[in-house]
Amino acid sequence: MAFAFAPERASLWERARRRLGTVLYGEDLPGSALNYVWTRGEPAGATWRNPFVSSSAMLSLGEGALEAWRVEEVDLLADYARLFGAEAPAPLFLALMTDTDGTCGEARASYADFRLLSREVGAE
Numbered sequence: 651m652a653f654a655f656a657p658e659r660a661s662l663w664e665r666a667r668r669r670l671g672t673v674l675y676g677e678d679l680p681g682s683a684l685n686y687v688w689t690r691g692e693p694a695g696a697t698w699r700n701p702f703v704s705s706s707a708m709l710s711l712g713e714g715a716l717e718a719w720r721v722e723e724v725d726l727l728a729d730y731a732r733l734f735g736a737e738a739p740a741p742l743f744l745a746l747m748t749d750t751d752g753t754c755g756e757a758r759a760s761y762a763d764f765r766l767l768s769r770e771v772g773a774e
């Protein structure tokens with residue numbers, strides 16, 4: 651999930667870089683991202699920063715091959731607060747991706763039935 655840039659939390663340098671990005675690309679760029687991943691070797695619950703983008707946090711939902719459909723339920727706001735140490739800015743978009751560029755392996759994935767629920771819905 652990509653989140654809006656929070657200028658009040660950014661350094662002067664980061665705010666200047668963001669302004670330049672807006673000028674170059676014609677739109678605001680996301681400020682941070684929370685990536686839920688299924689990995690080859692990180693157990694469920696493991697977290698780390700993306701090695702290429704420090705404003706992107708990774709959270710493993712599990713490891714190894716999956717042979718059947720799996721339902722995952724996450725709390726975006728709680729996970730964001732835990733990994734970034736702050737309240738989540740406005741969500742911008744959900745992105746789905748399957749890749750093996752870090753391992754040069756092969757992967758296939760199917761995705762279905764995504765739902766984003768407010769906390770009020772879950773509290774019923």
